[in-house]
Amino acid sequence: MLERAGVPAVSICTDAFVIPAKAMADVLGHPEFQFVTIPHPIASLGEAEIETRVREIVDDVVRILTHA
Amino acid sequence: MTAAAELPLVDIDELRRVIEDYFERGWTDGLPVMPVTESILAEFLSQTARDPDEVLLAMPHLNRACTVRLAAINAAMAGCRPEYFPVVLAAWTALKAENYVTRGIWQSTTGTAPMLLVNGPVREQIGLNSKGNVFGSGFRANATIGRAIRLTALNAFGLRPGELDQATQGNPAKYTACIAENEEDSPWPAFHVEHGFRAEDSTVTALTMRSVAHIEARHTTVPEQLAIDLAGTISRTGALIHETISACIALGPEHAHLLARAGWSKDDLRRFVFEHAVNMREALAAAGKDAVSGKTRWRLSSGHAEAVPDSTPDADVVRALGCEEAVQIVVAGAHNAGVSAVIETFGPRGGPPAIAAVERLSAR
Amino acid sequence: MSHREAILDPTGQSERGRDPTLAARVPGLSGIRLGLLDNTKANAARVLETLADQLRAQHHVGEVSTYTKSYFGTPVEEDRAQEIAQSCDAVIAGVGD
Numbered sequence: 001m002l003e004r005a006g007v008p009a010v011s012i013c014t015d016a017f018v019i020p021a022k023a024m025a026d027v028l029g030h031p032e033f034q035f036v037t038i039p040h041p042i043a044s045l046g047e048a049e050i051e052t053r054v055r056e057i058v059d060d061v062v063r064i065l066t067h068a
Numbered sequence: 069m070t071a072a073a074e075l076p077l078v079d080i081d082e083l084r085r086v087i088e089d090y091f092e093r094g095w096t097d098g099l100p101v102m103p104v105t106e107s108i109l110a111e112f113l114s115q116t117a118r119d120p121d122e123v124l125l126a127m128p129h130l131n132r133a134c135t136v137r138l139a140a141i142n143a144a145m146a147g148c149r150p151e152y153f154p155v156v157l158a159a160w161t162a163l164k165a166e167n168y169v170t171r172g173i174w175q176s177t178t179g180t181a182p183m184l185l186v187n188g189p190v191r192e193q194i195g196l197n198s199k200g201n202v203f204g205s206g207f208r209a210n211a212t213i214g215r216a217i218r219l220t221a222l223n224a225f226g227l228r229p230g231e232l233d234q235a236t237q238g239n240p241a242k243y244t245a246c247i248a249e250n251e252e253d254s255p256w257p258a259f260h261v262e263h264g265f266r267a268e269d270s271t272v273t274a275l276t277m278r279s280v281a282h283i284e285a286r287h288t289t290v291p292e293q294l295a296i297d298l299a300g301t302i303s304r305t306g307a308l309i310h311e312t313i314s315a316c317i318a319l320g321p322e323h324a325h326l327l328a329r330a331g332w333s334k335d336d337l338r339r340f341v342f343e344h345a346v347n348m349r350e351a352l353a354a355a356g357k358d359a360v361s362g363k364t365r366w367r368l369s370s371g372h373a374e375a376v377p378d379s380t381p382d383a384d385v386v387r388a389l390g391c392e393e394a395v396q397i398v399v400a401g402a403h404n405a406g407v408s409a410v411i412e413t414f415g416p417r418g419g420p421p422a423i424a425a426v427e428r429l430s431a432r
Numbered sequence: 433m434s435h436r437e438a439i440l441d442p443t444g445q446s447e448r449g450r451d452p453t454l455a456a457r458v459p460g461l462s463g464i465r466l467g468l469l470d471n472t473k474a475n476a477a478r479v480l481e482t483l484a485d486q487l488r489a490q491h492h493v494g495e496v497s498t499y500t501k502s503y504f505g506t507p508v509e510e511d512r513a514q515e516i517a518q519s520c521d522a523v524i525a526g527v528g529d
Binding site: 001002003004005006007008009010011012013014016017024028030032033038040041042043044045047050051053054055057058061062065066067 | 454455456457458459460461467469473474475476478479480482483486487490491507508509510513514516517520521522523524525526529
């Protein structure tokens, strides 16, 4: 939806949801839409663990937003 | 060798090849389907005045829609007879009115499935079971009408497990779930009459179910004791993802008559269950569900960073139901034991149920 | 032996539309207006905010705005997407469970 509106986007999802996330992108007509995955789960994490997981994905997020 | 000559002879290689072909294309729910061609489809479409291209339900977020034609193909594949098709169509109308399906509920980790409730004369006309084994197997109309909805979800909407359906576990109703009310053994007005339809109307009610919890209460003739069992099942903390829950009580006829003999109406039972489906605040705290998320309103611990107080933060006794209307009541099953069930549903946590009339063709 | 007929496709898949073009990427993150789209599930906002903090420190992104999805079960609505597109140069969305 955002890509169609003309803004580059990246979606962060936990690794448990990669397959449905790709399937959604496919039915919406964006089979090459890119995701950054972080290990599942997120809902039960504390501050320090979030900090660590985010540090591991920063480079991927930058890459997807700047290079097609 | 008894009457072998009377059993049909088939071209087994061809039959088997066709059935296997459906499996290879991924067009089944894991069970064999009935092959469907244009002439079979035409028999189904002749059961309705509706346009084959009419969209019954669209899921714009999936870029998919189910037309009358697609619903008919899948109903035939599910094993429905053509005369069941108006019930299938009413089910789609009710599911659309219920409004959970278009919000991605069939894709959810929760793993809900549609549960259909049929009322009125169509039950007799097409042989829908409302008595013994009402949730069980052995009845073509029940089995195939419920399956028609699920096959359509898999085929027309592409909601396949591991792809667009993310259910953590799902539930057995993902194969089929269609019951009829045992109006004949009920001491009260039928469910559809209670909600403003005429007794001679046939209707389908759509529920989004999470589970069917079994109630054993063979021990009592005291209405309050039975109602406490029902309320206690509804209020279990494991069911509380949201602040409150909704449920449909499927009373066995014996239980319905026990209540009616004591002078209870459906509304009396509803009121009692609403008052008694509660948890002590400390029991919720012990399960880490004594507050809600400020964003989703899902229950979580008051110690969580996103926690805000629930609707009744000062109450020591916390209701599991938001209002009396969050409980629906039907009568189903055989009149042979003190057994009932609570169908745990996903909304509406208040407001009327989603009921659609079954179309009657005048020129039949 | 009676006539033969073709099996019918129960998926209706030939009716599906496609729009395979992704939006143009940004040349770099320095100074861009970054949008965060929170799906409202537990900790989603914290992950997105932590990520924005790190992008600010390491890549000097400019203004950061947070948007919240009205319902996590379905994609962001068309008009909402337009609104976000007008006020942001790039968007980060997430996160499930």
